[in-house]
Amino acid sequence: TxxxxxxxxxxxxxxxxxxxxxxxxxxxxxxxxxxxxxxxxxxxxxxxxxxxxxxxxxxxxxxxxxxxxxxxxxxxxxxxxxxxxxxxxxxxxxxxxxxxxxxxxxxxxxxxxxxxxxxxxxxxxxxxxxxxxxxxxxxxxxxxxxxxxxxxxRLLPGVMGKEASGAEESFSDGLLEYPQYTRPQLFEGVPIPEILTSGDHAKVAAWRRAQSEALTAARRPDLWAQIPPKAPNRPGRQK
Ligand code: SAM
The missing domain is CATH 3.40.1280.10 (SPOUT methyltransferase, trefoil knot domain)
Structure with a gap:
């Protein structure tokens, strides 16, 4: 059922x-x-x-x-x-x-x-x-x-498309989601961040991770405090 x-x-x-x-x-x-x-x-x-x-x-x-x-x-x-x-x-x-x-x-x-x-x-x-x-x-x-x-x-099997799994969303890894962009390439003079159109998937992933971490540290110190410290350059964590 x-x-x-x-x-x-x-x-x-x-x-x-x-x-x-x-x-x-x-x-x-x-x-x-x-x-x-x-x-x-x-x-x-x-x-x-x-x-x-x-x-x-x-x-x-x-x-x-x-x-x-x-x-x-x-x-x-x-x-x-x-x-x-x-x-x-x-x-x-x-x-x-x-x-x-x-x-x-x-x-x-x-x-x-x-x-x-x-x-x-x-x-x-x-x-x-x-x-x-x-x-x-x-x-x-x-x-x-x-x-x-x-x-x-929206999490039930078959409800979201295959590509949208929910695995990268806010809270899925304890972090808020990175900023999203789509066409047009130029909006009111502001371009899409260059790295996102570079085609370098590893660099894109690293950029998104860094954005997620910075957003979470700035907006949700309560969530950020629960992330285990591993990256040495993690904002807000240096003593
Ligand atoms: N007198 C209650 C109190 O101070 O906790 C508030 C009752 S509220 C007017 C009526 C109903 O709305 C609650 O019984 C609850 O089912 C629902 N409700 C109101 N706020 C909610 C919230 N933040 N989360 C979940 N349910 C809520």
Missing amino acids: PWRATVLTLFPEMFPGPLGVSLAGRALASGLWQIEARDIRASATDRHRSVDDTPAGGGPGMVLRADVLAAAIDAADIGPERPRLLMSPRGRPLTQAHVVELAQGPGPLIVCGRFEGIDQRVIDARGLEEVSIGDYVLSGGELAAMALIDACV
């Missing part, structure tokens, strides 16, 4: 949305992956179909009910081997390494929060792993889930 994302949301009509277009969309249409968006509200039990209630202890907003969400997770019936994720600003920051791991598995169940968040007891009882896509607050987990799914889908 193809890689599959099962999304629990109050807004299933948001899916596949942008995931139905371009690279991910073509792959979806050709059956390389699947998406199932399930409406959490379908698991509400009272006659108003309510899914949320006021926070215990007081405060603004509403909280997604544990019983309703637990019933929605159970109804999705995903089996024990698929990861169960909850999109959450409190979660473990999503990395390319985690994306690679998720893309290699059968595909996750993803719970999208709304309101002020969800009752802690369902996070604990259903073993939801909290994942964040960055240190800012969205109004709901759907866009975060789409970002995660998109990052996974």
